[in-house]
Amino acid sequence: MTPAAQCFASAEVTAPAVPTGITTIAGVGTATTGISYTQTELLELLAIEDPKVRSLFLNSAIERRHLTLPPPDAAGGRRPEPQGDLLKKHKRVAVEMGCQALEACLKSAGATLADLRHLCCVTSTGFLTPGLSALIIRELGIDPHCSRADIVGMGCNAGLNALGMASGWSAAHPGELGVVLCSEACSAAYALDGTMRTAVVNSLFGDGAAALAMVAGDAPVKGPRVLKFESLIITDAVDAMRYDWDSAGSRFSFFLDPQIPYVVGAHAELIVDRLLYGTGLRRGDIAHWLVHSGGKKVIDAIVINLGLARHDVRHTTGVLRDYGNLSSGSFLFSYERLAEEGVTRPGDYGVMMTMGPGSTIETALIQW
Numbered sequence: 001m002t003p004a005a006q007c008f009a010s011a012e013v014t015a016p017a018v019p020t021g022i023t024t025i026a027g028v029g030t031a032t033t034g035i036s037y038t039q040t041e042l043l044e045l046l047a048i049e050d051p052k053v054r055s056l057f058l059n060s061a062i063e064r065r066h067l068t069l070p071p072p073d074a075a076g077g078r079r080p081e082p083q084g085d086l087l088k089k090h091k092r093v094a095v096e097m098g099c100q101a102l103e104a105c106l107k108s109a110g111a112t113l114a115d116l117r118h119l120c121c122v123t124s125t126g127f128l129t130p131g132l133s134a135l136i137i138r139e140l141g142i143d144p145h146c147s148r149a150d151i152v153g154m155g156c157n158a159g160l161n162a163l164g165m166a167s168g169w170s171a172a173h174p175g176e177l178g179v180v181l182c183s184e185a186c187s188a189a190y191a192l193d194g195t196m197r198t199a200v201v202n203s204l205f206g207d208g209a210a211a212l213a214m215v216a217g218d219a220p221v222k223g224p225r226v227l228k229f230e231s232l233i234i235t236d237a238v239d240a241m242r243y244d245w246d247s248a249g250s251r252f253s254f255f256l257d258p259q260i261p262y263v264v265g266a267h268a269e270l271i272v273d274r275l276l277y278g279t280g281l282r283r284g285d286i287a288h289w290l291v292h293s294g295g296k297k298v299i300d301a302i303v304i305n306l307g308l309a310r311h312d313v314r315h316t317t318g319v320l321r322d323y324g325n326l327s328s329g330s331f332l333f334s335y336e337r338l339a340e341e342g343v344t345r346p347g348d349y350g351v352m353m354t355m356g357p358g359s360t361i362e363t364a365l366i367q368w
Contacts, residue, residue: 023167025223025366026177027111027213028336029104031097032066032206032323033187039203045069046078046192046202053196056203061296061317065206065324068093068187080192083251090126090188095135097209098183101329102136105211109221111177113140118147118178120166122158122328124243125189132183147178155241156292157356158182159210159328160364164229166214174217182329183209189243189254201254204295206324210332223339224350224366230275234359237263241357264294264355265301272306272351275363281349288338288350289313293320293330298355315341328354344368 037045039057042065048054068089070081081089098121106112119142121132128135131150136142147169151162162180170178186205191198215221240260246253257263272283289312291302299316302308310317315334319326326333331354338344345368352364 023170023214023216023226024221025212025226026215026221027105027107027109027223028211028332028339029101029106029108030208030210030329030333030336031100031104032208033068033093033097033185034066035068036064036066038064042067048199050194050199053199053203056199060203061320062204062324063321067190067207068185078192086188086190086251087126090123090185091128091135093185093188093207094123094126094128094132094183094209095139097185097207098132098136098181098211099139101183101209101211102140102179102181105179105181105213109177109213111213113142115177116142116146116179117173117176118149118166118169120149120151120162120169120178120180122151122154122162122180122182123184124153124155124158124327125185127152132181136181153243154328155243155356155358155360156294156325156327156330157354157358157360157362159331160229160352160354160362162328163212163214163226163352163364167216167226167229170214170216175215177213177215179211179213181209181211182327182332184327184329186325186327189252191249191251191253193249197253197255200256204325206326208323208326208329208333210326210329210336212332212335224344224368226364226366228275228279228365230271230363232267232271232274232361234263234267234361237359240359243357260359261295261297261301263359264298264361265305267361268302268305268353271361271363272353275351275365279365283307285349286351287348288344289316290331290334290338290350290352291316292354292356293317293323293325293334294355295325296320302353328356330354
């Protein structure tokens with residue numbers, strides 16, 4: 001039996017016991033595609049000259065992003081890819097990044113592929129049947145009896161939806177290792193059509209995958225415990241963020257309403273107060289905030305409406321700067337940076353927050 005298997009299966013533990021129904025985060029791992037571009041490089045590669053579009057790129061608070069662009073044509077330009085090619089790109093890139101993030105996560109947890117008992121995969125940048133979980137299990141040679149689930153199409157908020165589902169699985173299978181894996185090949189949702197709608201998307205998103213390992217019960221795991229979840233769907237803004245079929249372009253197209261940052265910001269207090277209700281905690285008691293890197297205006301709206309300091313969202317803004325919006329896995333990139341920073345102390349509370357189509361806000365309360 002491997003050391004990790006002993007950690008997750010052995011009853012001979014010396015660390016303080018964790019209640020059986022409480023899930024503990026055991027490790028985290030991330031991955032990106034191989035090539036990153038600065039915003040200026042992208043403007044030149046895509047031959048973007050429109051001043052308004054250039055301003056979107058250059059004032060986004062993003063310095064660079066990992067992307068899988070179409071190959072240059074004979075003249076060196078980048079041509080739009082048909083939907084079929086975009087779906088193939090999603091399958092290839094999402095599986096490749098997902099495998100890398102999963103292996104990094106297991107290493108972080110001191111575990112191996114043989115220890116994995118549940119895999120919950122999240123993606124919104126392409127459709128696959130069988131799902132991403134099946135493809136990754138085959139690619140890595142994971143035990144085919146591994147429990148699995150796929151969350152498709154929920155968008156940037158979906159990482160916390162998956163964490164909620166996987167936490168429930170962990171509570172029902174104490175001592176067994178589960179992993180949430182978000183793999184978003186955002187390049188597979190890109191279109192090159194010159195419209196402002198497309199420009200907003202193309203200026204913001206990047207490719208990335210992130211995985212989080214968890215275990216419930218009395219395993220001696222050092223990470224934070226997941227205590228509580230709360231959700232909010234803003235039904236009046238259901239159409240404000242969407243990814244739907246564009247008949248004119250014969251492809252899927254992503255739409256972001258310019259009012260989204262203000263809609264999300266206006267509801268941030270409501271959901272956080274609901275999350276903390278009954279815990280005896282106030283917002284000032286939260287030491288660590290792990291917010292989705294949805295964009296500069298979204299982050300600013302959260303900061304203002306929750307009364308946070310810029311330091312509170314330093315990892316959120318850092319991930320946006322270095323990777324852009326990574327969709328469902330963004331907040332896990334922030335969590336990885338917090339873990340590497342080594343500033344958390346036993347007893348500290350943290351809030352995870354993601355936002356996405358619906359319009360939806362998801363939250364989780366964690367404690368080290």
